[in-house]
Amino acid sequence: MSLVSLNSSVEKNTDSGKQTRQVRELVASWGNQTRKGIVLRGERLKELSREAVLARGLGRSYGDSALPADESDILVETMMADRILAFDPESGHIRVEAGMSLFELNRLFLRRGFFCPVSPGTQFVTFGGMVASDVHGKMSHASGCFGSHHVNSMLMRVADGRLIECNADCEPDLFWATIGGMGLTGHILEVEFTLERITSPWIYSQSRRIANIDSFMDHLLDDGAQWPHGVGWIDCVSQGRNMGRGLLDVGRWASEDEAQGRSLPTKRRASFPMYLPEWALNRFTVKSFNTLYYWKHLQKKREGIRHPDDFFYPLDAILNWNKVYGRRGFTQYQCVLPSSAGRGAARHFLSVLTALGGASPLCVIKDCGEEGKGMLSFPMKGISIALDLAIRDNTQQIVDRLNQVVIELGGRIYLTKDTFTRAEDFRRMEPRLDAFLAVREKWDPKGKFSSAQSKRLFGR
Amino acid sequence: MNTILLGGTKGIGRALAREIIEAGNQVFLIGRDPDELERSAADLRARHPQNTETGWALCDLEDPSSFEKALTLGTAYLGRLHTVVVTAGLFALQEDLEEDTELARRLLTVNFANTVTFCEYARKRLLAQGGGTLCVLSSVAGDRGRKPVALYGASKAGLSHYLESLDHKYRDQGLITICVKPGFVRTGMTAGLKAPPFAGNPEDVAKTIYRAIEKGSPLVYTPAMWGVVMAVIRRLPRGVMRRINF
Incomplete structure (x- = not known):
């Protein structure tokens, strides 16, 4: 029986799973990796989550972490479960349904003087996804990760069908395994956290050109101590003296005086119209882009008031920018190189990358801050490097080689971005893996939950 | 503008409630x-x-005895009532309705x-207060006898x-009645159906409906492109409608 009800519906006691038409469709990740699966959509996440093996938000994970492992697998898309369930303007405590987006939160609360304490590089993400990836942001050296350091509690649907409210005191093993756990311990239905008070909705920022990677390392650490938010863009094509030159962008919330009561305009967004053909991105175009981007920043240093969208989410200005990489898609390689690996680690990594010919128009570097508390959280004390790689025949070899460097240096990769890492390599980077798998086994002994990524890396 | 909204927890109704609230x-x-x-x-x-306060009361479109009480509670809560909106309704696929006549009924x-009840x-309530706006979601499905929506349409x-x-x-x-005819909108109601071209999202549709309430427009197609599509469909000869599956 397929009776989809609007608000005043008839089927009071029917099992909602039965009403839903199950059609196989192509599910795509942000890097345009695709798998077939069944996707349930709707406002009632509590009901829809019952039979799903994986929850999925706005689909901004680059790799295969939000894709079904098998084409008979049922996913639940959380986007329509997007309500604020409680908000206290005194304390900033807020509780939301897992499908609420950071974009919507910013739209509603920036002008009221509140901001999410951690924000990734795009605002088109859901809070459920932000917990599952334990996202870090420009401010990770100061504010840590969203799940690890700011989520107070959450409601989950676990494998045996129960609804469980978990936090650091109640079912802590489930709580810490779910933070950064890529949705493999159960479905996150509701998330409770505390918004940060801000002095104005504007950012006071400083950006400057940096001549090479060594200078970058100095500035990242020095400026990081003075500015709460910071991220660097690196031209990873240039070699020799110019290797790792780039732009460093740091900022803080502007004071009331600096903002002068200016109201924050809503940004217009363009949409990238089509997939570019594969030949459009080559060594020459990437090199030209990088050189232009570097020298577009004519002054050595710029300082002033900026729109927070420009500062936090520069890529959000063009919707569907992922189409630049063509139909075959792309992967983002993001790793953290621990401080213990020494100052030369980033230079070593970049020299391996340039030798491999991994030309990338987007390469981002930042100071990673404290280690995440989630059992599989990505960040650790050190430097994080992220770069986009258009998928070509040799992408697997490039990722394998970079993974060897990361393993040697004692670092690790970010699962949210990953499509190509091999199970044995991931195990070598992740001493915490067995502890995580044990908690997963405890809460999901029958192996209900899975993703294409979990099957690739953990066998189920 | 004080509004009673039947069907504000999901889909277009949810988006419209937000639009009305965020406008103050x-x-x-x-x-x-x-x-x-x-x-x-x-x-x-x-x-x-x-x-800081949004009230609610129970009202079930299957139970007409709940209507008066819900409207009374709403009016008492809001004081002067300006607008009543109905976004609630039922949807089922033609094949299921044909198979299950009780469901169709x-x-x-x-x-x-x-x-209508x-x-x-x-x-009556709005007229007794000297007027107001009644805004109800109908559908483009009611514009022409079509195979896939014979009963719903x-x-x-x-x-x-x-x-x-x-x-x-x-x-x-002083009573303005607004008939809203949404085309395909991506909500829980249409989940699992293949989205045609010009499919809309509830936020944009809600903005259009809110503007129509402000202006008192009696008939609204949304997304707007569906107005054009239906203008063509309404003019097609019966022989053509019999052959196509739209």
Whole structure:
């Protein structure tokens, strides 16, 4: 029986799973990796989550972490479960349904003087996804990760069908395994956290050109101590003296005086119209882009008031920018190189990358801050490097080689971005893996939950 | 603008409630599920710094005896009532309705007879206050007899017919009736259906409906492209309609 009800519906006691038409469709990740699966959509996440093996938000994970492992697998898309369930303007405590987006939160609360304490590089993400990836942001050296350091509690649907409210005191093993756990311990239905008070909705920022990677390392650490938010863009094509030159962008919330009561305009967004053909991105175009981007920043240093969208989410200005990489898609390689690996680690990594010919128009570097508390959280004390790689025949070899460097240096990769890492390599980077798998086994002994990524890396 | 909204917990109704609240107005939710009503009311309370209270009451489109009471509670809560909106209704696929005649009867009753009955109570109440706006979601499905929506479309055709008459008859007395005809909109209702071109999202549709309420436009197609599509469909000869599957 397929009776989809609007608000005043008839089927009071029917099992909602039965009403839903199950059609196989192509599910795509942000890097345009695709798998077939069944996707349930709707406002009632509590009901829809019952039979799903994986929850999925706005689909901004680059790799295969939000894709079904098998084409008979049922996913639940959380986007329509997007309500604020409680908000206290005194304390900033807020509780939301897992499908609420950071974009919507910013739209509603920036002008009221509140901001999410951690924000990734795009605002088109859901809070459920932000917990599952334990996202870090420009401010990770100061504010840590969203799940690890700011989520107070959450409601989950676990494998045996129960609804469980978990936090650091109640079912802590489930709580810490779910933070950064890529949705493999159960479905996150509701998330409770505390918004940060801000002095104005504007950012006071400083950006400057940096001549090479060594200078970058100095500035990242020095400026990081003075500015709460910071991220660097690196031209990873240039070699020799110019290797790792780039732009460093740091900022803080502007004071009331600096903002002068200016109201924050809503940004217009363009949409990238089509997939570019594969030949459009080559060594020459990437090199030209990088050189232009570097020298577009004519002054050595710029300082002033900026729109927070420009500062936090520069890529959000063009919707569907992922189409630049063509139909075959792309992967983002993001790793953290621990401080213990020494100052030369980033230079070593970049020299391996340039030798491999991994030309990338987007390469981002930042100071990673404290280690995440989630059992599989990505960040650790050190430097994080992220770069986009258009998928070509040799992408697997490039990722394998970079993974060897990361393993040697004692670092690790970010699962949210990953499509190509091999199970044995991931195990070598992740001493915490067995502890995580044990908690997963405890809460999901029958192996209900899975993703294409979990099957690739953990066998189920 | 004080509004009573039947069907504000999901889909277009949810988006419209937010639009009304964020413009600085008051909404009173009525619907069937107390838990969902409370969660949606909480969402609305958080969305505007001046909106600290959003009330709700039970109202079931399958149970006409709940209509008067819900409207009374809403009016008492809001004080002066300006607008009544109905976004609730039932949807099922033609094949399921053909297979299960009891389901078809329920859908026809809810979408036509009971929705009209609810509107009659709302009409009296608004007229007694000297006027106001009644805004009801019908559908493009009611514009032409079409194969895939024979029964659902019939219920909406009847509703559209009633809403047009109401607007003709009572506009002089201050009652503005708005018939909204959404095309395909991506909500829980259409989940699992293949989206055609010009599919809309509930936020944009809600913005259009809110503007129509402000302006008092009697008929709204949304997304707007569906107005053009239906203008063509309405003009197609019967012989063509018999052959195509639209």
